[in-house]
Amino acid sequence: MTRRSYPPALREETVDELHGTTVPDPYRWLEDPESPATKEWLAAQAELFEAELKRRADFRERIAELLRSGSVGSPVWRGERRFFLRRAPDQEHAVLYTVDPGGEERVLVDPVALDPSGLTTLDSWQPDKEGRLLAYQISVGGDEESNLYVLDVETGERVEGPIDRCRYSPVAWLPGGEAFYYVRRLPPSEVPEGEEQYHRRVYLHRVGTSTDDDVMVFGDGLEKTNYYGVSVSRDGRWLSVSASRGTAPRNDLWIADLSASSPERPALVSVQEGVDAQTALHFGRDGRLYVFTDRDAPRARVCVTDPSRPGFEHWRDLIPEDPEAVLSDFAILDDLDRPVMLVLWTRHAISEITVHDLATGERIGEVPTPGLGTIGGIVERPEGGHEAWFSYTDNTTPPTVQRYDARTGETTLWATSPGAVEVPSVRTEQVVYRSADGTPVRMLVISRPDLEGPRPTILYGYGGFGISMTPGYSASILTWVEAGGVYAIAHLRGGGEEGEEWHRAGMLGNKQNVFDDFHAAAEHLIATGVTTPEMLGISGGSNGGLLVGAALTQRPDLYAAAVCIAPLLDMVRYEKFGLGATWNVEYGSAEIPEEFAWLWSYSPYHHVREGVAYPATLFAVFQNDTRVHPLHAWKMCAALQHAQAADRPILLRNEAEAGHSTRKVSKTVDLTADQLSFLAQHTGLGAALPAEGSSDTA
Incomplete structure (x- = not known):
């Protein structure tokens, strides 16, 4: 040999x-x-x-040839305006579009238009609550070192940015589009050598002001490898902040009532700390706090409580843990005589959606899906309604978007990947x-x-x-x-x-x-x-x-x-x-x-x-x-x-x-x-x- x-x-x-x-x-x-x-x-x-x-x-x-199928993403709604990603057969990257209330489709962010070399990528994006401004993040050459920008949706003009050191940053807008919470690393000059990738903090930024004036609202003195999540309820009243050490399968969680404390100094109340579990919160339009958690439920469950009593001792099961399927997402449809919760499960890696009474959690049906494949999350309108959207793919189906109508119980094809292969x-x-x-x-x-x-x-x-x-x-x-x-x-x-x-x-x-x-x-x-x-x-x-x-x-x-x-x-x-x-x-x-x-x-x-x-x-x-x-x-x-x-x-x-x-x-x-x-x-x-x-x- x-x-x-x-x-x-x-x-x-x-x-x-x-x-x-x-x-x-x-x-x-x-x-x-x-x-x-x-x-x-x-x-x-x-x-x-x-x-x-x-x-x-x-x-x-x-x-x-097979990648000429292109791709399409689920819509994100702000009133009658929607935002979505689509990649045409000959495009190097997906492009972010908006559809105006009148039905006109426009490009908002095209990575190749920003950089004809194709080395710039769109890492994430988040419209404000009214759909007038868009925060988006881009990086170059695959380094994932995102810079954050804000553009005016109507004109397409940048009004803010770049804000650097925003890798993996969530963006949580306050109503009116005047300010948002985001996560940013400390400047390299303020951290020990070799730790430049760590030391994140949560800041409040007011659009049109210098980032030097941003207010640090959370994270000072905590673990250097912490990742932070931040979100604001649709009505702007509730702020939630989460912290996890690195990629640990557990997080600490706090909420603040912004009607009782200022956005710059939110009075954070503990939901869970030092608990070996992952928990996320959704503030319902009905005033209830929906708790998505794997605490005492390794396959996850949904609980409910009052936002004024967010602690574990007040949680009540709405959707209990399933002995076989893993609960991965939910959406609430409330413009119905009997409001419902749609619950997304993966059963041995195959997706399914069930329908439950919103008040009691009783299972009352299921959502028809195209086949035995993967559903990538359920989207509802922020103001409520009777419709939901979800992406679907399987081994032979390029990504599609499906629309479910809770009034009829029917699922219909909403959008397909644009290429025929x-x-x-x-x-x-x-x-x-x-x-x-x-x-x-x-x-x-x-x-x-x-x-x-x-x-x-x-x-x-x-x-x-x-x-x-x-x-x-x-x-x-x-x-x-x-x-x-x-x-x-x-x-x-x-x-x-x-x-x-x-x-x-x-x-x-x-x-x-x-x-x-x-x-x-x-x-x-x-x-x-x-x-x-x-x-x-x-x-x-x-x-x-x-x-x-x-x-x-x-x-x-x-x-x-x-x-x-x-x-x-x-x-x-x-x-x-x-x-x-x-x-x-x-x-x-x-x-x-x-x-x-x-x-x-x-x-x-x-x-x-x-x-x-x-x-x-x-x-x-x-x-x-x-x-x-x-x-x-x-x-x-x-x-x-x-x-x-x-x-x-x-x-x-x-x-x-x-x-x-x-x-x-x-x-x-x-x-x-x-x-x-x-x-x-x-x-x-x-x-x-x-x-x-x-x-x-x-």
């Missing part, structure tokens, strides 16, 4: 002693992206990547398998109905942060399946498919459960004849990249190929880079002996062993990623290239002017084509895609 020649990478004798454990780090020099040695190594890796990868054009063409016919099955400890785990298996196994297969997973893997339109999945492969998505512990207990069964000291679930998914696919180890590839990004890194180091015999995207891989030092410190509530901290032991037990970078036959592996990272620094993949790539005993390549795709999340469509096409090409190359997927107009297109 011939060993491949890789770009030279110096192995240094860098070692740390942590809690009595020797921790080697031979490639720590790759943590410095500006060093000449790192730049030289990255340039050589880019040449190797281009020389090794084949077949990209076939996949790129089909992926681009031929989508291949696929079969989706949900299977149940057993993990190493006997826990039943579900998995979606997507394939062509005319082909039987074993077939080249991609197994995808995430398993973290309570995030659910639900069905959705994916050009990547459809392209792979159309070409003859199988695509499987495992609903691993650590995710949210079965509620908060499912999440916690895969976090902190339970993280190995996630990897065991993934290995068991692979073994099930092999045992049932779907695929073989020689035809099985794995894929995941971010926390899912950690999953892939752990999978290929723990069970290199089980997988032929791996694609590892924007991954966390050095779990001993992850807190020191990007937003890592906000995730120690999910993974643990190497500074704490017990938690270090958890991390050390699986940290992929530290479990690479010389002389092992590892799967063919592609690392894909992004130079402007401010969440997960690409150094994780750089170090792991160097370690695997040094250790690899098989004639299977270890490659690095290092992309400039791109970040962790949103990017322009053409960059998505290129990235996806490269991933599928690599996996096809090393799982044996046939070189030719089905001819246009073949029998397996719908």
